[in-house]
Amino acid sequence: MDALGVVVNPIAGMGGRVGLKGTDGNVAEARRRGAEPRAPDRARTALSALRRRQPDCTVYTAATVMGEYAAREAGYEPEVVYEPGAASADEEPADGPDAATDAVDPADPGTSAEDTRAAVRAFLDHDVDLVLFVGGDGTAVDVADVLEADGGETPMLGVPAGVKIYSSVFGVTPADAGRIAAEFERVEDREVNDIDEAAYREGEVRSELKAIVPVPVAPDVQSGKQVASGSVDSLASGFAREIDPDRTYVFGPGSTVGAIESELGIDPSPLGVDVWREGEVLARDASESEILAVLAEPATIVVSPIGGQGFIFGRGNHQISPAVIDRADEIEVVASGDKLDGIGALRVDTDDEGVDEELRGWQQVRTGRFTTRLVKVV
Structure with missing residues (x-):
């Protein structure tokens, strides 16, 4: 690969830990709740992995937090081909003042989706071999729109940074994305999907296919989210029978964990996190800080x-x-056993490599009322 276009959505993923399940239209609320940017660090990780393998690659990017800073921190001297805020004189940036300054707060960058699209158009003017973007499904849609309008021949690859990742165009981890960008030899068509975040926050998933785009072929490009078949009733019943009354339980999102909560008489928040102890819901659809405020030891996380x-x-x-x-x-x-059959391995990506390393290894997974299976966390 001779030339790479890099664009970062600096606010991607900010809503996650504070319980917003996404940042679309909710940047101000995420900041009010104390959300911290995660996309810039993940961009730097991906580009550092790329540079170890492709130090001479020409990197085209957008100014400041939309790519320039991360590229420089990774050791590149990027060519800045787009200034955030210059996308349209008619469109007010969605998230604050003009970001094209020497010191930009990633949590308040003053950029919009149109800045992402305009940056990708600038990359295409320089005939890049790949567009590497940092964000979630919404950012993937913005990138795909431009690439499809240009004929759909330039491949794209995502560095996962958003809360929701339903598209099959992302590297499994930021480092994987950087390695794949450096080493790929062919591409295949993959789906870009997005969901309605407002409905998602209410516990309903409305997924929509947005585009089909070429993506580098590699084992570490994740598949799209799929719904597993098979009943979890016996699993939920077995788990509920073994509840320890002295423990605090942190129940993660999803229908399988929700079935356990229902078995315990809890009205689950399907896409949120609930905290429960001794028959009482201590926090429902909780943010990180709300979980920590009520979390008493001993404690079990159920995911x-x-x-x-x-x-x-x-x-x-x-x-x-x-x-x-x-x-x-x-x-x-x-x-369920059906779900595990379609996975092969478990994965973690907590933003803390030390915690990720502690979690890796063999994990016992409950698959039924009495049955378990050992699955490796990689």
Whole structure:
């Protein structure tokens, strides 16, 4: 690869730990709740992995937090071909003042989706071999729109930074994305999907196919989220029978964990995190800080892998942060056998490499009333 276009959505994923399940239209609220940017660090990780393999690659990017800073921190001297805020004189940036300054707060960058699209158009003017973007499904849609309008021949690859990752165009981790960008030799068509965040916050998933785009072929490009088949009734019943009344339980999102909560008489928040002890819901649809405020030891975190991707932490449950994981002395992973058959391995991506390393290894997964299976966390 000779030339790469890099664009970063600096606010991607900010809503996760504070319980917003996404940042679209909610940047001000995320900041009010104390959300911290995660996309810039993930961009730097991906580009550092790229530079170890392709130090002479020409990197085209947008100014400041939309790519320039991360590229320089990774050791590149990028060519800045777009200034945020210059996309349209008619469109007011969605998230604040003009970001084209020497010191830009990633949490308040003053950029919009149109800045992302305009940056990608600038990359195409320079005949890049790949567009590497940092964000979530919304950013993927913005990039795909431009690439399809240009004929759809330039491939794209995502560095996962958003709360919701339903598209099959992302590297499994930021480092994987950087490695794939450096080493890929062919591409295949993959789906770009997005969901309605307003409905998602209310517990309803409305997924829509937005585009079909070429993506580098590699084992570490994740599949799209899939719905697993098979009943979880016996699993939920078995788990509920073994509840320890002296423990605090942190129940992650998803229908499998929700079935356990229902068995316990809890009205689950399907896409949120609930905290429960001794028959009482201590926090419902909780943010990281709300979980930590009520979390008493001993504590058990109950999670189920995202179907098709295998993530038990770092996708859709950012509220269960490294701080929450450190406070718990037990992690229970639950999944139907059908779901595990389609995964192969479990994955973690907590933004804390030390915590990720501690979680890696063999994990016992409850698959039924009495049955378990050992699955490796990689």
